[in-house]
Amino acid sequence: MLEARAISFGYGSGPLLYEGFSLAVAPGERVQLAAPSGAGKTTLARILAGYERPRAGTVLVDGAPLPRRGRCPVQLVGQHPELTVDPRQTMAAVLAEAGAAPEEEERLRALLGIQDRWLTRYPRELSGGELQRFCIARALAASPRYLIADEVSTMLDAVTQAQIWSVLLAEARGRDLGLLFVSHSPALAARIATRVVPLA
Amino acid sequence: MEAHETLDHGTQAVHHHHSHGAASRHAHGHHLLTVEDLTVAFRMYDEEAVEAGQGKKAVKGQKETGPGKGKKSGGEKGGREAKRAQRRPSAWRRYLEAPQREVEVIHSLSLSVHEGEILAVVGASGSGKTLLADAVLGLFEPNALVRGRIWFDGEPMDAASLAAVRGSRIALVPQSVASLDPLMRVGRQVEGAPQGRGAARRADKRRRAERRRELFARYGLDEDVARLFPHELSGGMARRVLLCCALMESPQLIVADEPTPGLDLDLAVRALADLRAFADGGGGVLLITHDIELALTVADRVAVFRDGTVVEETAVESFAGPDTLAHPFSCQLWHALPEHDFAPPPSVPAPGDECGEGGAPC
Numbered sequence: 001m002l003e004a005r006a007i008s009f010g011y012g013s014g015p016l017l018y019e020g021f022s023l024a025v026a027p028g029e030r031v032q033l034a035a036p037s038g039a040g041k042t043t044l045a046r047i048l049a050g051y052e053r054p055r056a057g058t059v060l061v062d063g064a065p066l067p068r069r070g071r072c073p074v075q076l077v078g079q080h081p082e083l084t085v086d087p088r089q090t091m092a093a094v095l096a097e098a099g100a101a102p103e104e105e106e107r108l109r110a111l112l113g114i115q116d117r118w119l120t121r122y123p124r125e126l127s128g129g130e131l132q133r134f135c136i137a138r139a140l141a142a143s144p145r146y147l148i149a150d151e152v153s154t155m156l157d158a159v160t161q162a163q164i165w166s167v168l169l170a171e172a173r174g175r176d177l178g179l180l181f182v183s184h185s186p187a188l189a190a191r192i193a194t195r196v197v198p199l200a
Numbered sequence: 201m202e203a204h205e206t207l208d209h210g211t212q213a214v215h216h217h218h219s220h221g222a223a224s225r226h227a228h229g230h231h232l233l234t235v236e237d238l239t240v241a242f243r244m245y246d247e248e249a250v251e252a253g254q255g256k257k258a259v260k261g262q263k264e265t266g267p268g269k270g271k272k273s274g275g276e277k278g279g280r281e282a283k284r285a286q287r288r289p290s291a292w293r294r295y296l297e298a299p300q301r302e303v304e305v306i307h308s309l310s311l312s313v314h315e316g317e318i319l320a321v322v323g324a325s326g327s328g329k330t331l332l333a334d335a336v337l338g339l340f341e342p343n344a345l346v347r348g349r350i351w352f353d354g355e356p357m358d359a360a361s362l363a364a365v366r367g368s369r370i371a372l373v374p375q376s377v378a379s380l381d382p383l384m385r386v387g388r389q390v391e392g393a394p395q396g397r398g399a400a401r402r403a404d405k406r407r408r409a410e411r412r413r414e415l416f417a418r419y420g421l422d423e424d425v426a427r428l429f430p431h432e433l434s435g436g437m438a439r440r441v442l443l444c445c446a447l448m449e450s451p452q453l454i455v456a457d458e459p460t461p462g463l464d465l466d467l468a469v470r471a472l473a474d475l476r477a478f479a480d481g482g483g484g485v486l487l488i489t490h491d492i493e494l495a496l497t498v499a500d501r502v503a504v505f506r507d508g509t510v511v512e513e514t515a516v517e518s519f520a521g522p523d524t525l526a527h528p529f530s531c532q533l534w535h536a537l538p539e540h541d542f543a544p545p546p547s548v549p550a551p552g553d554e555c556g557e558g559g560a561p562c
Contacts, residue, residue, distance in 0.1 A: 011432065036464045036466070036467075037434060037435070037436025037437065037462065037463055037464045037467055038434040038436055038437050039434075040434075042434060042435060043434075079435050079461075079462060080376070080377060080378070080435070082376055082378060083378060126326070127325055127326035127330065128325065128330075128375065128376075128458075129324075129325025129326050130325065130326045151435070151461065151462060154460075154461030154462065154490070154491075155325065155375075155458065155461055155490065156325050156490060157322070157323055157324045157325050157327075157490045157533065158490065158492055158533045158536040158537050159324065159529075159532050159533055159536040159544065159545060160324065160325050161490070161536065161538075162536035162538075162542050162543060162544045163536075163544040165542075166544055184462070184463065184464050184465055184468065185465075185491075185538065186465065187493070187537070187538040187539040188538040190538070191538045191542050
């Protein structure tokens with residue numbers, strides 16, 4: 001169970017985005033986080049994945065707080081892939097950050113349609129959609145127990161979107177992952193979500 | 201193009217490479233933007249040839265140079281040569297003799313945008329849509345080779361003239377929110393630099409601030425937002441700021457490269473409605489997007505883009521069902537929409553793969 005317990009958060013000395021917000025995602029669940037633009041969905045995703053620390057409240061993974069070091073069991077795939085990769089590393093090095101076995105990496109690359117010739121390129125030499133495949137592969141290679149997908153497919157064309165989501169859903173089912181996702185497309189959300197949580 | 205106005209656009213849906221929407225028109229007897237035979241290639245190092253080492257020297261017209269002899273020398277040296285071929289060439293050799301090749305990313309692409317029209321460009325990610333936008337704006341990477349002809353408002357353009365109209369007559373809504381200056385407050389970025397001197401400059405500054413406030417109010421951005429830095433914005437807010445930047449001057453053509461990701465449905469519809477209003481006011485819009493459903497609600501025509509070229513240019517109405525779409529890739533797109541089948545094509549071709557033309561049954 002990925003739990004947020006009574007979380008409050010605000011940037012700097014700014015106003016609180018939410019106060020006492022709680023959320024629980026069980027393994028195997030696919031939860032949509034719904035809120036208008038600017039309400040703090042991405043921030044919540046970052047808190048749950050350990051990128052931000054809440055002002056109050058705790059984030060628990062299967063009863064234990066998020067580890068401060070090492071591989072995080074909650075992996076986040078972000079909205080802007082170009083901002084989540086090191087611009088000075090080749091894509092092979094970016095993918096290796098997850099520290100997965102080569103066979104696993106190879107399997108994910110094949111699943112997500114990552115071509116071998118992209119591996120020697122730098123992030124700026126790939127398109128947004130191609131980068132996003134790497135980000136998803138990297139997140140899955142870190143063998144997470146919970147995956148947070150923050151608008152992962154908005155930069156993808158419809159065919160690729162269907163392809164990537166079929167991979168994500170199959171992997172989530174196979175590993176019994178808990179999935180929390182953000183999407184502004186009602187049709188897509190209706191296809192995926194087992195539950196909708198409004199961010200109030 | 202002289203005989204063009206004599207054509208009856210109502211009856212002839214398709215003529216010289218493109219179709220017409222009902223509302224589009226040719227002011228002054230020419231298109232607002234015409235792109236013909238655009239080809240974009242990049243010159244880059246050929247890693248494969250480097251990895252293959254000395255064995256594979258003559259790659260794509262590269263002359264064999266340097267002291268390294270191929271494998272094809274005499275038989276008595278065979279053992280040693282084979283050993284050498286197995287070793288990777290030394291670092292300096294790889295550096296000095298690195299062969300280059302040209303990678304063509306956009307192939308002979310033609311499209312046109314009329315005044316009063318939105319042309320939506322939809323298609324596979326990584327097929328070169330953003331490069332098309334860059335080419336129209338005259339933004340070329342140093343290693344890019346761009347060929348083809350571009351006319352804007354009846355004038356033949358080159359890189360310099362495109363750069364001259366960029367930002368004033370042709371505006372871009374960039375794809376990446378990283379296009380904002382991270383060190384400048386967004387209000388100033390949207391307003392831009394005032395023109396003129398003295399009183400004129402102050403008047404221009406006031407006019408810009410006024411226009412900026414108008415745009416912010418329209419897109420539901422608070423006045424406080426103008427004081428923020430880009431990293432303090434949410435994804436959706438950054439998109440709206442980018443849109444405001446493009447609408448600040450009064451351009452004739454807006455190139456919108458994925459303006460809607462990150463916006464909730466309400467805002468996305470409003471942003472597209474604004475592009476529609478801009479087109480109805482006599483401007484032209486080249487809308488590059490993945491969100492087909494949304495694009496269909498505002499666009500006049502749709503160009504389906506795949507592997508660096510337009511495979512089908514069709515009226516919006518054709519997207520009502522897969523039967524009216526001509527190209528297999530358009531049908532795949534239709535079937536893959538979450539509203540329809542949400543189905544990846546059965547023979548999942550590697551994206552960007554040339555042999556993926558087989559296509560889904562339509």
